[in-house]
Amino acid sequence: MVVDDSPTFRSSVSFCLRNAGYKVTEAKDGKDALEKLSKMKEEGQIPSLIVTDINMPRMDGIAFIKKVKKGDFRFLPILVLTTESEKSMIEKGRAAGASGWLVKPFRPEKFLWAIKKLVWTK
Amino acid sequence: MNEREEILQIFFAETEDLLKKSEESLLRLETAPGPGSDLEELFRAIHTLKSGSAMVGFNALSKYVHLIENLLDRIRNNQLSVTRPLISFLLEDVDFIRAMVDKCAGGEDVDPDALDARKARLNRFLGIEGVSGKEEAGPEPVPDSAKDEGWHYYHIDLRFRKDLFNFGHDPLLLLLNLTEIGECVEVAADTSELPGYKEMDFYELYFSWRVILKTTASIREVEDVFMFVRDENKIVIEEITDRYREGVDLQLGEVPLGEALVERGGISRGDLKSALGKQKKLGEILIDEGKIDKEAIQKVISLQQESRFTYRKTSLRVDVEKIDHLVNLAEEIGINLSRLQSLFIREGSLSRDEIGQEIENLLKVNREFQERVAGVRMFSLKGTFRRFQRIVRDAAYDQKKQIKVILSGVDTELDKEVIEYIADPLKHLVRNCVDHGIELPEERVAAKKPAEGIIEFKAYQKGGKIFIQISDDGRGLDIEKIHRRALEMGLDKAGGELDNDTLMEIICHPGFSTASGVTEVSGRGVGMDVVKTQVERIGGFVRIKTKKGKGTVVTLIIPLTFALTETLHVQDQDVSYLVPLWGIMGVEKFEAGRMRTFGADEKVYRFRGEYLPLMSLYRVYGTIAPENDRTGTTVVFLDTGRQKFGILIDEVLDPYQVVVKSIESNYKSVIGVGGAAIMGDGSTAIVLDLLGLEEIYFKHSLPGVKYENK
Numbered sequence: 001m002v003v004d005d006s007p008t009f010r011s012s013v014s015f016c017l018r019n020a021g022y023k024v025t026e027a028k029d030g031k032d033a034l035e036k037l038s039k040m041k042e043e044g045q046i047p048s049l050i051v052t053d054i055n056m057p058r059m060d061g062i063a064f065i066k067k068v069k070k071g072d073f074r075f076l077p078i079l080v081l082t083t084e085s086e087k088s089m090i091e092k093g094r095a096a097g098a099s100g101w102l103v104k105p106f107r108p109e110k111f112l113w114a115i116k117k118l119v120w121t122k
Numbered sequence: 123m124n125e126r127e128e129i130l131q132i133f134f135a136e137t138e139d140l141l142k143k144s145e146e147s148l149l150r151l152e153t154a155p156g157p158g159s160d161l162e163e164l165f166r167a168i169h170t171l172k173s174g175s176a177m178v179g180f181n182a183l184s185k186y187v188h189l190i191e192n193l194l195d196r197i198r199n200n201q202l203s204v205t206r207p208l209i210s211f212l213l214e215d216v217d218f219i220r221a222m223v224d225k226c227a228g229g230e231d232v233d234p235d236a237l238d239a240r241k242a243r244l245n246r247f248l249g250i251e252g253v254s255g256k257e258e259a260g261p262e263p264v265p266d267s268a269k270d271e272g273w274h275y276y277h278i279d280l281r282f283r284k285d286l287f288n289f290g291h292d293p294l295l296l297l298l299n300l301t302e303i304g305e306c307v308e309v310a311a312d313t314s315e316l317p318g319y320k321e322m323d324f325y326e327l328y329f330s331w332r333v334i335l336k337t338t339a340s341i342r343e344v345e346d347v348f349m350f351v352r353d354e355n356k357i358v359i360e361e362i363t364d365r366y367r368e369g370v371d372l373q374l375g376e377v378p379l380g381e382a383l384v385e386r387g388g389i390s391r392g393d394l395k396s397a398l399g400k401q402k403k404l405g406e407i408l409i410d411e412g413k414i415d416k417e418a419i420q421k422v423i424s425l426q427q428e429s430r431f432t433y434r435k436t437s438l439r440v441d442v443e444k445i446d447h448l449v450n451l452a453e454e455i456g457i458n459l460s461r462l463q464s465l466f467i468r469e470g471s472l473s474r475d476e477i478g479q480e481i482e483n484l485l486k487v488n489r490e491f492q493e494r495v496a497g498v499r500m501f502s503l504k505g506t507f508r509r510f511q512r513i514v515r516d517a518a519y520d521q522k523k524q525i526k527v528i529l530s531g532v533d534t535e536l537d538k539e540v541i542e543y544i545a546d547p548l549k550h551l552v553r554n555c556v557d558h559g560i561e562l563p564e565e566r567v568a569a570k571k572p573a574e575g576i577i578e579f580k581a582y583q584k585g586g587k588i589f590i591q592i593s594d595d596g597r598g599l600d601i602e603k604i605h606r607r608a609l610e611m612g613l614d615k616a617g618g619e620l621d622n623d624t625l626m627e628i629i630c631h632p633g634f635s636t637a638s639g640v641t642e643v644s645g646r647g648v649g650m651d652v653v654k655t656q657v658e659r660i661g662g663f664v665r666i667k668t669k670k671g672k673g674t675v676v677t678l679i680i681p682l683t684f685a686l687t688e689t690l691h692v693q694d695q696d697v698s699y700l701v702p703l704w705g706i707m708g709v710e711k712f713e714a715g716r717m718r719t720f721g722a723d724e725k726v727y728r729f730r731g732e733y734l735p736l737m738s739l740y741r742v743y744g745t746i747a748p749e750n751d752r753t754g755t756t757v758v759f760l761d762t763g764r765q766k767f768g769i770l771i772d773e774v775l776d777p778y779q780v781v782v783k784s785i786e787s788n789y790k791s792v793i794g795v796g797g798a799a800i801m802g803d804g805s806t807a808i809v810l811d812l813l814g815l816e817e818i819y820f821k822h823s824l825p826g827v828k829y830e831n832k
Contacts, residue, residue, distance in 0.1 A: 006136060006173070006174050007135070008133040008137075008174035008177060009173065009177060011128070011129050011132045012178065055166065069288070075287055077289075077290030077291065078290055083173055094354070097289060097290075098289070098290075099289050099291055100350035105173050105184070117299055117347065117349075117350055118290060118292075118295070120292075
């Protein structure tokens, strides 16, 4: 699942993941993502990874991670995407329970390299 | 439409949206300047634009937007106020960006001149006058330049926190990642933490692992596998290529069984300690049974130690590669010689040039041969340094300190014997750093230092000497206390400020180290005299630099090899002597008024306020006594580190660097004689053995001929 408020970002990350053979669900902020996660749960689907931005309207990434960590999907790996100016967020993200982080912008190889440490590749 | 185009379309649509929002925010900001929700919105729009444009590969655009973001950040932090010109500039910017995006969309490049001009204006707002539009060089990832092609072996110790799964990590996945960059030649899991079934929490991790990885990857690449888990878990990666050859750990044989079990058998250090605590030492058992007494055991133990040291000193484990090379060269010399021989036999009249050429070849090979032979004795400091790394790691762990070890110059080569001599002093210094230098993490944090201390080992060669430096960023020596104590003990006669040399002298003073409580408080000093003596024995010396709260640097400066010794050439009764430079404190003209005679023939001489024993070399070495008891003209003052004394001689010639020839191997060991050397003019000279001289003077009573056999 890819959570980011920027459509450009969302679609490029999704593109990258789809190319690598993953099925991708997109969400535009934390709230949207939580709703989609609970829907997936109802349908019996389990995502293998959550990729989330930090700075988003309605519900930001940190609050989102904290919520996920309290629910049934608490063992999911969460990869946080931050920008140069939000580097201090890495610590907050980690405290909230994030598994890893990447600083935007990044190259697709770097992204795939990172998720390899978090997800069983197919 | 392919996917890239699709993403671009999305990007253009989003950008237009963002730019529109920015315009609105800017206009509102003009009426209500200063930080607030409008500024935040603008900031977020610009921010998104920046990463978006980088993502689709419009780097010039992204970098420019980054500058705008900086500017907005300043407004946000009240470092820059919103003015009308600034707003109009930013509004222009929105148009400018729009034009840039349009160009990018059309596949055109951005006009660099227009961009530079724009950047210059922007920089003026930022207050960076005169800076041209050149963007700062970003921290591009540095390629692993030092990557060599050979195999590396890494020892990887993985101790994860119990709640690792809560962070979405899977240890198995990380282990599999390792197999992608190399081969895990050994994997051992420590399952000792695993509780009984009933106490087990299935969401917790109870295992830890130890892996030996064989790979061509650099240590950076191996560390990268654990980049997300490094900080929060105990992960130690150590390169063991040197000791792990052909799949066999060369050091394992030298490690006590207990240590080997901790490393490989999966028992914990605690297990080992408690087991060792139960065990009685062989000696104790024998004493209990009344079979032997303590002294007898001590005696054998010290004999054993001596034997080990001598063995280490005299035997050499040489890399097969080095020997192969020598064999090759020897063969080459042989071939050259037989060629020369056959040339002589076949053609009777060789020209001088031809012979010259052949000899030239021979000389070249021979020179290389000599160098390589000398190289057999040379060993890199790698092994020694790595051992220290281990010592630091274990000691730090025991003392709950966080210490990072930095090694540099590990390939610096030193004479094997020199390494043996300095290994113990270095170990001592390392322990000092860990035990006393580096503070506990909480103390460090309180002193506004990073919790993790740094110990650096550094070796380099400079002008025929090897410098070995051990530095820490710990608390440093407490100079005031040392000074006070030195004054109490009467060690510092000059008073006043302590310079580094005097400090060194004081903390290396034998009595100073163990007796005083002060050194225990300040920490250092214990056994520093041993360090100094040992290093000086091989013609080196020790320097120390310290700053309270900042750390300490100890440098050992030692000769490349034993072979060359720096000496002072002196003459007495027409006999040449070479005095090792390391022991000389000073040289002065003899003044009869400064000499006092006791008893029959005991002489002392005043030097810098104290009376030192004075000996005449002709008496010690039993050369012909001078007529009418003529005395020398010059006094050389010596300091062996334990004793100071003077020797009376006739003449001081030049400093001289000599190859010392052993007397032992040709004759027998003579106390007071360190060896002999052949001087430039072909004559011979005796090299003084200062420690031996000291022994003669202070243990046996002068006068008399002092030929002593060991």
